[in-house]
Amino acid sequence: MKIGVIGYGNRISGVIRHVQKHASDCQVAAIVDVNPEKRQKVKQENADVRTFETPEEMLNEIQLDGIMIGTRCSLHTPMALKVLSSGLPLFLEKPVATTLQDVQLLKEGYEASGNRKVVVSFPLRVTSLVQLVKEIVDSGKIGTVEHVQAVNNVPYGHVYFQGWYRDENETGGLFLQKATHDFDYINYVLGTKPQNVAAMISKQIFKGTKPAGLKCIECDEKQTCPESKAFGKDDKAYCSFAVDTGNEDSGSALIRYESGMHVSYSQNFFARKKAAARGARFLGYKGTIDFDFYTGQVKVFMHHSTRIETYEFGGDEGHFGGDSVLAKNFIELMQGGTDSISTLDDGLQSALLCLKAKQSALTGTFQQVSFE
Template sequence: MKIGVIGYGLRIRGVINNELKKLDPDVQISGLVDINPAKHVQVQQDGSEHVRIFETPEAMLEEIDLDGIMIGTRCSLHTPMALKVLSSGLPLFLEKPVATNMKDVQRLKNGYEASANRKVVVSFPLRVTSIVQLAKEIIDSGKIGSVEHVQAINNVPYGNVYFQSWYRDEEETGGLFLQKATHDFDYINYVLGTKPESVATMASKQIFKGTKPSGLKCIECEENRTCPESTAFRTDSLKEEWAHCCFAKDTGNEDSSSALIRYESGLHVSYSQNFFARNKAAARGARFLGYKGTLEFDFYTGVVKVYMHHSPRVETYEFTGDKGHFGGDSELARCFLGLMDGSMERSVSPLEDGLISALLCLKAQQSSITGTFQEIAWD
């Protein structure tokens, strides 16, 4: 399999090297478009010694035969790069969010519908995890009755990345509904099998704000040996040389937000995300409530429970293993390989669903700014 890559970012690099190549060791990156020369070296060091470097996606598509394209650029370029690829008809792996503003999400919808290319895998790994697949199987069986209420939560233990790295730039990312909630909104939509109708949200910035100078790096701050957010106390991948102060004037991003979403059937979902929870306070999952019972799960614990409402019975399912995005990354990679070799006809994470999730997130953002309910409808 010969893959063309547009933007060799950390996420797409991980999917290729940790998932695709494990499933098919013969996968190779044949073409790369990336404005950063360091990525040209990195891709060769990762095993693609014969990769060809191109200045534009158009040149890559014209000069070499490819089996598929993967887009791993910064978020604001996802739509324009996808529009360049869709007309080729090649299978496409597209990072989320698929768009970062209303203009782009409409452009992408129009371009997708005009292209007739349905071989698109959006990077929504949560929907294809074993946990969500089991939850959907149980709910679809009618065991807990029709779902009439959902309570979902995402307490992010690594929230510092959204205030100290490039993610702090809301112009680039589109905000934290698009960066985090887009995953949760997608798996909820997938499990429910129905579409959102309207949304009302509220966002707060209570922790990661302050009066430190704009542009201040963590390593330059006089408090970098006492501040609990300092890189001096962390073992994650946030490098000292580019980590910014999260208590500066230019930090960006809310640090908690909540949404109420009404669906076509009349049921509503409550969702809340938080970016200053840490360690064992981490939680990500949902409760799906029907008249007959309640199903709940948490990705961090790997436990699914079904509480029956009219009998003293609780069913517990426990998943083991520690794979990327709780096992979802490998399923997305398997699907992308299948679309490229022809063994699969349909994407497990199609662009139609990526567009709905992005639209919902953008409307959620508008709601938090205006204090109004927003209809989930295309302009």
């Protein structure tokens, strides 16, 4: 099977490795990338790979079995719109859109194309932990879920302030970068849709008066600053306390669902080391399910007895094992079997919720989570 790649970055390269572990006959046959140096490097490493400047050229000149999009975030929607009409299976990185205009355009293009062979990169929903949580919820053991408390304390938050992710024009903000995963697995477990959202963001730590464009290695405080990357291999890291850091460093959202129940979600980007946490509590009248990706534990607390059930999972391979599952699903789509387990409908719903949360935070208003 031959794969075409649009935007050959580190993230999509990792997913491709998972694809090739499952099917060694899957080969990257063509690459589209705006960076001529990257195209040249690809040709030097593998002469059999054809390189193109545009998706149109690739689609017209080579027969492929699937396309994978790994561009920077702002290009996900326009690139996906170019591919959907081809009918080819598509692996699309998240977020699927970074603006309300793009999410509407992508929805319309998706519906017009009739192409349902799309896998969106939402690996958390297919992890063993979340699959177990959904199994327990669906069994009725804890009753109907009437409240969810979710958290994501990111221990590698410097990524969003010291590299290209600090450019909010590219990322769309950190709800779209991180919460999009969490909102998706919550929607998946609940099996229902959000109706309204109220959100708030803060920027309390990663701000300052250092000059724009300053790199850690150039800073006169690099010896003492705890965020300095000058001693590592990365000499391209930017200052976290400059005037151009971009991005909030914490955010929270309250989301009301169709039944009237609500979800509280909070994310933080200056927690470090053992303060890391990512997971949720799903509360019903009969019991509570508590899980955390970092500990690999799922606990079920029964409310009307002293029973506590504990499940433990090992391993940590690519988004807690989810990348491998999505890679296998994409292969199966290219082979003509099965359905997507992480659809573009899911991607659109999560992106819309993130964008409405951002709009709520900027305007101080409740936002309705609906397409135009």
